[in-house]
Amino acid sequence: MSDRALVVVRAGALTTVQDRGRPGHAHLGVPRSGALDGPAAALVNRLVGNSADAAVLETTLDGCALRPRSEVTVAVGGAPCRVRVDGRPVAWGAPVRVPAGAVLDVGAALSGVRGYVAAAGGIAVEPVLGSRSTDLLSGLGPAPLTNGTVLHLGRELAPYARVDVGPQPAPPGELVLRVTPGPRADWFTPEAVRAFTSRTFRVSSASNRIGLRTEGPVLERAVDGELASEGMVLGAVQVPPAGRPVVFLADHPTTGGYPVIAVVRATDLPAAAQARPGTPVRFVAVRRR
Amino acid sequence: MSLRVLPVGDDALLVEVESGEQAEALHAELLRRRAAGLLRAREIVPAARTVLLDGLADPGRVASELAVADVPAAPPREHEIVEIPTRYDGPDLSEVAAHWGVREQDVARIHAAAEFRVAFCGFAPGFGYLTGLPARYDVPRRATPRTAVPAGSVALAGPYTGVYPRSSPGGWQLIGRTDAVLFDPAREPAALLSPGTRVRFVPAGPAGSAGPA
Numbered sequence: 001m002s003d004r005a006l007v008v009v010r011a012g013a014l015t016t017v018q019d020r021g022r023p024g025h026a027h028l029g030v031p032r033s034g035a036l037d038g039p040a041a042a043l044v045n046r047l048v049g050n051s052a053d054a055a056v057l058e059t060t061l062d063g064c065a066l067r068p069r070s071e072v073t074v075a076v077g078g079a080p081c082r083v084r085v086d087g088r089p090v091a092w093g094a095p096v097r098v099p100a101g102a103v104l105d106v107g108a109a110l111s112g113v114r115g116y117v118a119a120a121g122g123i124a125v126e127p128v129l130g131s132r133s134t135d136l137l138s139g140l141g142p143a144p145l146t147n148g149t150v151l152h153l154g155r156e157l158a159p160y161a162r163v164d165v166g167p168q169p170a171p172p173g174e175l176v177l178r179v180t181p182g183p184r185a186d187w188f189t190p191e192a193v194r195a196f197t198s199r200t201f202r203v204s205s206a207s208n209r210i211g212l213r214t215e216g217p218v219l220e221r222a223v224d225g226e227l228a229s230e231g232m233v234l235g236a237v238q239v240p241p242a243g244r245p246v247v248f249l250a251d252h253p254t255t256g257g258y259p260v261i262a263v264v265r266a267t268d269l270p271a272a273a274q275a276r277p278g279t280p281v282r283f284v285a286v287r288r289r
Numbered sequence: 290m291s292l293r294v295l296p297v298g299d300d301a302l303l304v305e306v307e308s309g310e311q312a313e314a315l316h317a318e319l320l321r322r323r324a325a326g327l328l329r330a331r332e333i334v335p336a337a338r339t340v341l342l343d344g345l346a347d348p349g350r351v352a353s354e355l356a357v358a359d360v361p362a363a364p365p366r367e368h369e370i371v372e373i374p375t376r377y378d379g380p381d382l383s384e385v386a387a388h389w390g391v392r393e394q395d396v397a398r399i400h401a402a403a404e405f406r407v408a409f410c411g412f413a414p415g416f417g418y419l420t421g422l423p424a425r426y427d428v429p430r431r432a433t434p435r436t437a438v439p440a441g442s443v444a445l446a447g448p449y450t451g452v453y454p455r456s457s458p459g460g461w462q463l464i465g466r467t468d469a470v471l472f473d474p475a476r477e478p479a480a481l482l483s484p485g486t487r488v489r490f491v492p493a494g495p496a497g498s499a500g501p502a
Binding site: 023024025026027028029030128129138139140180182183184228229230231232233235236253254255256260263264265266288289 | 295296297298299301303331332333334335336337338339340341343344409410411412413414415416418455472474479480483484
């Protein structure tokens, strides 16, 4: 009997199952979740012949190690790292056959933060509300991996290696995020609005899948008092009372009560997912499309 | 109804109105338009005084349509009432009674007499912000939030009542507890409460005993 599964040998600091998330439930308080670096997750899926909605693993900084119970094609992408099978170096960003019982070691990120590991057939955990993603804000989806976890794989759909190798952007040395102003820019002083798009911030080590937190200039409010809770979007730049902007990522809350000074363009968020703590961040105002 | 349409990024709009009632009416109208194929939006998220439309193909066109929109008052509430059996034995009962200027044993009677409606959801999957108590019963949040509020806690903050779907930190005043399951992804629908749902809290006996039907 073919036992298509991966056994987790080394779970890593934070490795979760991710797909394209569960949009459409925000009115129930359910975050969208999903891979933070969507293009990287899509690429590793393509490399192993998976459909775009197959679930992959998202690692954080220090990779993970997996042992397949039967031979399987995998691909590793996102944050660049060394990849080994039973200690032998193999390709990053390309399909790799891993024999049954061999250990696939996804090394620590050489740059960037989040690595993606696709296996042919996709990670077949039970979907929750149409998605296999782990949502760290609300606890939906499978728990983060622990050593010994067994991840069953789906059926291989297509021959692997539809592409030999996929070009991937390097993680950003400086994170430039294009923003459109509002909806609550008028809650801030003109100086704060100017500082937001002219000064340099840095990625805070308190960043996570919920939000990219920043250190740097404090943005002062022009309006005191509380904002009534309102719906929040992916990429919203929320400014809590301490005045330090937070960029909402995939596990962001669906409503919030702090004013949003601007919204980051969705196509710039994958780079935000790869920016390490300390990386300089600039917000550049652009016109709405 | 006066609407203010605020652009949010490239493909979302925040529509602001003047009251919770107006937000309810606007939400109902937007759902009607989406069901009729007149509006394509991935998410329609009501909140205290706004409705967010996210995932719009043409936000500019939707914004100009909304600027001249005729929003009828909220339609009659046709939904069944969801009853939530509640033991009114929360640790903040006496504090709430003091805020309300009533005796502790009157809190349950007053709370259970009101008909609530889910104004919006947020904070956690299945957590509804319920309105229905007269404004004189508004209470502040606790000065120090609890690090763990048990699942099923029935709680008050500002004008809202809420029920914690799972254990989480929280700063609301706890007045009781229910065994009702607020959110179960394996159930259809997963959320017991969604925006617009009518709710009544029914006093139940202490844990382990069969409460009144």
